[in-house]
Structures are given as structure tokens and as C-alpha cells.
Amino acid sequence: MATQAKIEQDHFRPSANFPSSVWCCSFALICDVGDHHESDVFNKFKDNDGGFKKAITNDVKSLLGLYEASFLCVHGEDILDEALAFTKQYLETLAEQHGKTKIHQYISFYEKEESRNETLLKFAKLDYNRIQLLYRQELAILSRWSRDLNVTHKYPYTRDRIMEAYVWALGSICEPQFGASRLMIAKYVQVETVLNDTYDAYGTLDELYRFTAAFERCNVDGIDD
Template sequence: MHFRILRQHHYCVSSSVFNKFKGKDGKFEEILSRDAKGLLSLLEASQVRIHSEDILEEGLVFATHHLNFLAPTLEGPFKEQVNRALEQAHPGLSRIEACKYISFYGNDSSHNKEILELAILDLNYAQNLYRKELHDLSWWWNNIDLKSKLPYARDRVVEIYFWGLGVSFEPQNSLARLALAKFTLIIIVLDDTYDNYATIEEAETFTEVLQRWDINEIDRLPNYMKIFYKFIWNTYEELACEASKEGRSFVMPYIRETVKELSRAYNQELKWFMEMEMPTLEAYNSNAIITGTVFLCFAATLLGIKSASEQVFEWLKSRPKIANVCSMIGRLLDDKGSHEHEDRGWELLTAVTMYMKQHGATKQETLNKFSEMVEDLWKD
């Protein structure tokens, strides 16, 4: 438990502390297999392992195997806690896990009343804050009324806000959550415009206008694109004001350039598709690092993180490996999911399509290969 808590709070403690649970044969002591609470703690500790920590990989297998065997014999809230841990390959969202654990802890006869009361007060405070943020975001979204003005665009405001909670749940990071939600809504409408609605000529014009970033250029656009362009412009200006109040105006130029870059990448994908041009897998992947949207999402979140200095954004501009890998993983999973659930009559332009054509692979062989690629990227 000490190891897990320190790791979760970003202290680089060594996993060698688990060697004391091993016997002379180098394997975990069999006597541990009867200690359900200890096994649960080992399972949870293994979830914060990093690449090449073999001892925690072994601990994960050991704890999972024996907890699956013991689970039917357990009783009460502890049984529920074990079953939940076994169902999850990775730790869940912090606030959801806290909510679940409060019920487990409260039903444990040995619980500390003061700690339980503090945990409940903290959870209630956070929930009230999240409700207010979601109310404000929903009011903002409904007031813009893109749902009726641009009916082709997806309406996913609650889902997007909830997703943002997984990125940054701390109460002090309210601006980070709201900025991420608003720019994610821009991403979704941008994606739907290029993917599902705009002609290639309209998309080309929109991309050109967006690169100029001049509201006076708006008359070059068709009416529905004027609505979208105003939405992007007004949202950016609104968040620029918030950034200025926080003394963080240095963030906005990077966000502006990232929005422009994303529009160029979406426009390139549209050209490939409409002109029936099959790019190389390398060209597609280079573009996909941008359409994975990680750079814009990172920047939007960091807008509201006060500790993220100007140097952090310079680092982000350098295209660090971790950001590239995150973007590629997201895009590969998205492409893989699109093909696994494909029900359209036309062929999607995705990395899956190109791998199949370039390697003569079947769809299932390609999907299996993509699963391996995602796993390798995680390890990398």
C-alpha cells in the first residue's frame, strides 16, 4: 500500500521492496495465496507498474490467479471490492473509485469515523463543484445552439465534460476542465464538418480562412461555415480573456496554431478520400499524429494548470515522444474500432485500410496486428 500511494503521487520508489515476498526459488511465497487482503493490495500495487518491472508483472499474475480462486469464498463488502478490482485492468477515474471505496470502507466494522466523514464531505464538495461546471458548460453550449444550426454535428457535451474529469479532477483545475471541454467540442464539430458535410472546395476555403485567423475573411465562407467559424473565433477569444486574467496569455498563440494545424490535417484526409488517393502508411501516420488531437487537448488542459509554465509549452512544441505516442495510440484504437463496428457501404480511409492494401492482409489479421502495435507503443 505504501508503494502504491507513493507511486500514485509521482514518487519514483523502487519495486524491489517486493523481493521480500519471494522465496529462495525466486517466486512469490505460496503462503501469500491465502491472504486475500494482501493479494488485493499486491494487485492494486501492480497497476502502477512501469515497463520492465518484471516483479510487478509477476505480482499481477500471481495476485489475479489466487484472487479469482478466493473470490467465491469471500463475503460482504470485501467480496465486492475484490470483484471490482478483478474486473478492472487499470485503475478507474479517481473520483468514481473514491465513491465506490467509501461504500466499501463504511461497511467495514474497523473503519475510522473521522476519516469516513472527511471522505464523504470531500466527495460532496467535489460533486457540487462538478455539477456547477457542467451546468455552466451546458448553458454555454445551449446558448450557442449549434445543435439546431449545424444538425450534422454531434451533441456530446455531457460525455466530453465527464471525459475531462478523467484528465484533471482536482477542484483547483476548473479552468482546465472547461477549456478542455470547449476545445474538444471544437474538435468534434471540426471533424464532423470535414468528414461528413463539407465539399472538398468548401473545406479548402475554410482551411485557408482559418489559417489567416481574421474575422474579416468570414464572408468567403458558405453560411453554415460562417456559423462554425464564429463559434471557433468566439470560443478562442473567450478563453483568451480567461487566460489573461490568470496571467497565462502566453498559452493562446500555441493553441491557435494547433487549431490551424488540425484543420490542415483534416483537410488532407478529406483530399485523400475524395480524390480516391491511397497515401502511404507512413504519410497517413504522420498526419494521424495531428488528427489524434492530443496536442490540442494537452494545450487546452494546460491552459488551466497554473504550474504549467511557458517552458512546458516550448517542450510541447518540440513534439515530445510521449505526446506523439499517445496521439498514435488514440488514432490506432479509433481506426481499429471503426473497422470492428463498420456498418457503412463504403470503405473507410484509415490506417487499417492502408495496412490491408499494402500488406495483402485480411481484416482480422490487420486488427490483430494493430492490437500488437498499440501494445508495443505502450511499452515504448
């Protein structure tokens, strides 16, 4: 009897029946930026040496327009990267003079102040929107990665929580320049979720003993290498 019970225990497979993700890949993939042309529009802002005209720095409206246009930047379009770097340094100098951090954090309050600086307010809103676009683009990258990983098909017992993983990473590191870290954290959390659910919601005791042994061998081999 004891032997039979041990066999049944080793081969018992739990079933957690996790609810499916409320998000779908299409939700995040809509964040992709479509194809567009640079149709030489931005070259009019450049001088004969290939740099942006210094005179633009005296025209705040042109600076804001060029900064907003840089939102369309995708990989490989150097002129928009240059436009972002060029305009942002001057706009941030203006913002620093008026307390950028306070204005960015309290845009809705600042725009109600009678003494508000309309140019600075517009820059704050544009910068906020640009950061949101960055986050959406990162989410699109993760969505494609998760779709290629095909978790729901290969491991139907596990939770597909890439959206939640990204929000968790974003809550830990929100600074725009640390996008690579956010992507790495979100991917790690999703992979860890698969492993966790394999242990808690799918694997039999016998399978988990074998899986753990194989995993430990991989770690040892990695260290030796």
C-alpha cells in the first residue's frame, strides 16, 4: 500500500487553472511606429556643415516643433536622433530655470497658474508624451518577444503575464534611459513565472526531481565554463 501511494504521489499532476491574460498581443503591438519618410523636411533646419542652425535656439516655437517631430524617430533615422538631442538640451535649460521637476510632476496644476509659461508648459506635456511613447515601444518589443516565445501554446498550464511583468519593471526603474534594464527585468520575470508555474501547477514530483537535477547540472556546467 505504501509503495502504491508513493507511486501515485510521484505521478500526481496538479492543476491550477490560471485565468488567461486580460491583455492580448495586439494591444501592445499597436504601439509600433509605422513607416515614414524624412521627405528632406528636417534638412531645412540644418546649415551647410550638416549641423542644426544655431538660430533655431532663438525661436522657441521652432524648437518645440522640431522636438515634437523627433517623436517619430525609429532605429536607423539619425537625423531625428540628432533633432532630439539638439532641441532637448536647449528646452531643458529653459525648463531648469523654471523648476522642471515640479512642472513635470504637476502639469495639471501648473497649467492653471496665471503666471504659467506657455512654452514651458507645452514642452513639459511633449516630454511627458514622449516618455509614454517610449514605454509603449518597449512594451511592443516585449509583446513580440512573448509572441515568439509562444508561452501559451508551448506551456498552456502557465501564466502569460508579460504586461504585468513590464509594469513591475517600470515601477522599479522608470527613468527613460534605463530601457534595456526594464526589458531584461520583464523577460526575467516572465521566464521565472514559467518555471514557478511548472513547479507549482503542473509538474509531477518525479518530473520535478529530474528537472531540478538537470537545472543544477546546467548551473554547475556554466560556472565551470
